[in-house]
Amino acid sequence: MNFLENTLSHLEDDLYSLYSCLLVNRYWSQHVIPLLWSQPFELVKETSSHKIIITYISCLPKETKKRFRIGGIKLPNYERTLFDYPKYLKNFNTQKFCRALNKTFLTNTTSPQYFYSKKSKNKFSNIIRKQIKLFKGFYIIYPKNNFDKSINKCFKPILKQYYSTYPNPYLAKEIIYLLFNQYITLKSLIINTCLDNRYKMDIELHLFLQRNHNSLQNLSTFELDFVKKLSYNREWKKEDFLLTELLNKMSEYAINLRKIRIEIPFSDPWGGQRLTTKFHQSLRKLIESQTKLKIFISNYYWDQTESCLYESLTKQSNTLKRLTLMELTHSDHRFRKGLSSWKNLETLELLGGSDFLTPSNVELEQLSIKNLFIGQNYEPDPLISKILKATNKNLNKLVLDGSSNSIIFETIIKYCPKITHLSITLSLDNYNYIILLLPKLFSNLYQLKYLKLSSREINKKSEIFESLLKVSKSFPLSLQHLVLELNMYYLNLDYFLKQCHHYLIYLDIIYNNIIIQDELFLTLMQYKKDNNNCQKIRFFSSLEFPYNLDLDFLDDVSEYITFVKEKYSNFNINNLW
Structure with missing residues (x-):
């Protein structure tokens, strides 16, 4: 029985496989039904x-x-x-x-x-x-x-x-x-404050959930998601009250949360109205009450007059492993103190921007961060180079989104030699100097296995290609997986790949142009033929398959190229960890 349960647990998100298992016999169905009906609204279409x-x-x-x-x-x-x-x-x-x-x-x-x-x-x-x-x-x-x-x-x-x-x-x-009687015990609760009142149904989910304590005791994931614009006039005072009551009740009964995600847009979700101090205090109380919190994701920007959430998160110094901050973030001394106290923090994602520039004389203690994501708006803050310096030999995976700060690249070259996975989204700002730094960066990363190069603006200026084409010469011999989102012309791509000193094992091409030429696939096919070590070439596109090309031709090249037919924006290719 344990063997069957373990096997079926790996299929819990696969509706069709579970349905097939359901029809085997009655014994199997008794084990499949709980999985199918554990998250029914996620498994079926709306x-x-x-x-x-x-x-x-x-x-x-x-x-x-x-x-x-x-x-x-x-x-x-x-x-x-x-x-x-x-x-x-x-x-x-x-x-x-x-x-x-x-x-x-x-x-x-x-x-x-x-x-x-x-x-x-x-x-x-x-x-x-x-x-x-x-x-x-x-x-x-x-x-x-x-x-x-x-x-x-x-x-x-x-x-x-x-x-x-x-x-x-x-x-x-x-x-x-x-539905929510005494024997219901939830593991995941996602509250979306955009309760669709188009059909005049005020069901007050929050108020009900806070009454049923048993439904919250085994909760491991809690997500609160606000929506900026609604098609009706929302009762923001009522929502604030219900959510405050719910968070207070959860802090008593749902104390074993492993993940908390708070999505509250900075641009006034209630048209000028703000969440009250009571809500902020209840959120702090919820965070402090946790005993196993590992993941905290938030774009909640609280007022400076309120008590700092980072002080609450320091209570989780022994358990917190991932911290994701979006939009503006209070990056003052309390955030820096938190970085030092979260001894087991492995993943730090800074996706938005900083509202506080770190003094240049500030230094951080050694950090245990292994995975780091730096958003474009964070790069002016000297704190980023301080974090890179403090992570030094622990840092394995790094994402630089819209990079234009040469100081960051120089810090990586000097202090972060053990990076194995690197994703760089290039920006036109300070581009020439960054390109000059890339060969030196790659030559220092002797353990680099995965590299993604992309640019949101690269197709606007053709002269960028000339300087970028020379970069592939400096790829380290350790590199196995290369991802290119550069919309290269097929001749440029051919030259770029031939400049590599060794053949890759995996190659992904992400293409955003509205016109795709046959020669592009012929170039990739030839590369695969010439490279016996290359195990897979994948092609992603914003266009729908077959990209306005001949199906017979695509069928011939599909022996060498895997066409990912779902849009690449839905494919989890950017998540290095």
Whole structure:
């Protein structure tokens, strides 16, 4: 049994393989069902997500399902499902769940077209509708005694007639209450504050989750994602209150989180309104309460008057392994103190920009960072060269996004000789001097195995190619995998590859031009033929396959080139770690 469970666990994100395993026999199905239904909304397309909600409702007792039929929801005729599917739910995304609810009300109501209906122009009709709405308050969703049942029996026909044309938005709440009962224990919770109210459903997910403590106790991943612009007027005070309450409750019960991601756009997500101090304090409290936190990802920019989150993260000095900061970041002395205290920090990603320039006389202690990502807007900060110097021999993987700071390259040459994976996105600013430094950089990186060269602007100036073509001569002999995102003309590419002193094992070409010539593939094919050590050449493009080329020709060259048919932006080629 353990062998089967371990094998199936490797297929938990592969819907088609799991479905095939499901049909083997009953014993296998009993082990596959929990995996399939642990994250059902992630495994199916949005167009079919409403079927999950209907299946959940079908798991309920007969008497309970009557309330949904009264509310105008069409349900299957079968009595009960073979499995109690809700209890297997482990990963919950509020946005995907809300969309599934919206789809359910749209496609499974008696008269869905009335779901969007605006106020009728007929005054008499509006009066009748208002009178019927009064009866909704008398219907008791969970009757406790015979008196409650008698009241329901009186009003049931009236409500059934009403909800057959105007589905009850409060059914959404009831679905959640029935779904998140006491035996549900989540492992991943993603809250998207863009709860889609287009269908008038205020389901208050946050408020419900904070009531059910059992659903949070085994939580290992928590993500809070804000959206800048919404199509409706959001109740920001209510959201702030609910989220604050949720974070406070999580700090009591969800204390074993391994990953926290906070996405709050810096450009005022509520049109001038800001999150309150209470929310900030509850977030600090949540971070400090953790015992196993390994990953913290955030673009949350707090006001300088608030207490610093880095002070809270220092409580995780023994467990924190990855820190990702986006948009503006407070990089003052408290951040530098945090870098020194996070003894097990292996991955540091600085994707945005710094709001504080580090004094030139500041020095950092030895850092344990192995993986470092430097965004373009961070490069003016002297802190970056300080970090590179402090990581020195520990640094293995480095990403420089939009590099134009020569000081950074000089620091790498001097202090970081053990880099094995390097990605450089070149910028036109200070380009000539950077190109002169690259040969010296490559000659010093004697352990370099992976190299990616790219530029967002390189196709705008042809003279860049002339200086760049000479760089390949300096590639170290250790290099095995080369990725080029430079939109090279096929003759330039041919020259560039021939200048390498040794043959590569892996070669990836990322091409963004709207026109792709046959000669480009012929060049790559010839390189593969001439190089017996080359195991794979992959081709990525922003264009859809077959790139407006002859299919027979592509079929011939596919023996030598692997065409990655999904768009390269969706392919995880930039993640070195």
